[in-house]
Amino acid sequence: MAFVRFTRLRLGGALALVAALGLFGGRAAFADRLAIWRIVHEKCAPATEKGEPLPKPCLSVDLSKGEAVIKDRNGVAQLLEIPTARVTGIEDPQVLAPEAPAYFADAWRAREKMSPFLPSPPPREALVITVNSSWSRGQDQLHLHVDCIRPDVARTLGAYAPHLDGQWRPMTDALNGRKYWARRVDSADLAGVDPFRLLADEMPDAKGAMGTWSLAAAPLLFGGRPGFVLLADQFGLEAGGHAEDLQDLSCALAR
Numbered sequence: 266m267a268f269v270r271f272t273r274l275r276l277g278g279a280l281a282l283v284a285a286l287g288l289f290g291g292r293a294a295f296a297d298r299l300a301i302w303r304i305v306h307e308k309c310a311p312a313t314e315k316g317e318p319l320p321k322p323c324l325s326v327d328l329s330k331g332e333a334v335i336k337d338r339n340g341v342a343q344l345l346e347i348p349t350a351r352v353t354g355i356e357d358p359q360v361l362a363p364e365a366p367a368y369f370a371d372a373w374r375a376r377e378k379m380s381p382f383l384p385s386p387p388p389r390e391a392l393v394i395t396v397n398s399s400w401s402r403g404q405d406q407l408h409l410h411v412d413c414i415r416p417d418v419a420r421t422l423g424a425y426a427p428h429l430d431g432q433w434r435p436m437t438d439a440l441n442g443r444k445y446w447a448r449r450v451d452s453a454d455l456a457g458v459d460p461f462r463l464l465a466d467e468m469p470d471a472k473g474a475m476g477t478w479s480l481a482a483a484p485l486l487f488g489g490r491p492g493f494v495l496l497a498d499q500f501g502l503e504a505g506g507h508a509e510d511l512q513d514l515s516c517a518l519a520r
Contacts, residue, residue, distance in 0.1 A: 302406035305333045305347050324378045331366055334375045340514035342382035343412040346372035346394075352407040356399045356476030360407065360461050369394055369482050370455040372409040379411070379519075387413055387519035389491065390423070393483040398499070398506030399476035410509050413516035414483055415441060422494055426485050429494055433468050441510050445481075445496040453491040455482060460495050468497060479508035 297303075309323035310333065319326065322336040324344065331350055337343040348366065352359050359365060372394045380386045393414040396407075414422075418440045425438055429449035436447050446468065452458050460480050465472040481496040500506025 296403050298403065298405040301335065301345060301347055301404050301408055302351065304335055305349055305406075306351075309333045309335065310349050325375075330371065332368075332371050334378055336382070337410070337412075340412055340512075341516045342379040342387075342519070343410060343512070343514060344375055344378055346375050346409040346411060348407055353405050354399050354402060354407050354476065355396050355461065355478060355480065357407065360475070361465055361472075365459075365461075367456070367459070368407070368409055369458065369460050372411050373455050373482075375411050379516075383516060383519045385519065387516065389484050390414075390419060390486070391516075391518035393418075393481055393511055395481040395508035395512060396479060397509050398479045400500040401479065401505075401507040410512060412512040412514065413518050415511055415513045416518055417441070418483075418511050419518065422483055422485060426487055426494070429485075429487070433464075433497065440496070443498055443505060443510070445498045445508075448495045448497075449485075449487065450482075450493045450495055451487065451490070452493060455493060458493075463495065464497055471497075477506060479506045481508040481511055483511070 304322065308320050309326045310328065312319050312323065313326040313328060322338070324334045324336055326333045326349065328349060331348055333347050333349055335345050335347065337345050346368065376392055391413050393412065395410045421438050421440055425436065429447055431449055433446045433448045436444050448463065450458050460482055464478060464480060465475060471478055477500045479498050482493045483496065485492055485494050496508060496511070498505050498508060
């Protein structure tokens with residue numbers, strides 16, 4: 266999607282913003298946009314500092330890594346991986362800082378905490394990690410959604426795997442109605458892989474407009490070896506920038 270479309274949106278002012286929010290059913294309007302930050306900052310982190318049991322919905326806190334995991338109020342097993350520092354979202358310069366946490370790798374490890382909410386641990390290829398754009402999210406604290414992938418999206422990606430390589434390319438097949446940019450990553454656990462940096466450095470014009478992009482990482486097999494496909498989609502007035510749409514709140518693939 267052309268960057269000029271985003272520029273026109275900004276210049277359109279309040280009326281364009283209202284129109285855009287309306288396309289998302291108003292899910293981002295009138296909400297407490299710091300609710301998950303307050304949970305981490307006022308509940309999860311203080312309990313850990315005091316050595317007390319974690320209150321719900323906190324599941325884990327690692328102050329040395331600066332990350333917390335909470336159970337999302339939406340979905341059967343959806344988790345949120347959240348920094349304990351104040352980071353607004355994908356557009357925040359801290360996301361690309363050299364010392365930034367390994368957000369996606371930490372989110373992938375957090376998947377183990379889904380098990381108590383499901384009959385059995387979900388298969389590797391049943392999962393996906395997503396980050397929404399600043400224009401289509403409801404919270405202004407960086408959070409990575411860890412959840413099951415939509416079965417139709419999983420089937421499409423599985424069939425598309427042979428066409429993926431180490432460069433961002435526009436997919437010819439749609440995922441839940443959107444045609445994403447896709448890139449292959451040969452890593453079993455995302456260790457040493459920074460999807461934010463790969464988007465900023467390799468996608469034309471992305472670094473200056475990170476807030477317009479959403480990102481996802483879905484595990485795939487490439488020639489029998491475990492890897493991931495990174496998926497990127499840009500926000501526009503007609504939708505987009507909401508990679509969370511790739512996830513299945515009912516977690517059907519784990520049932």
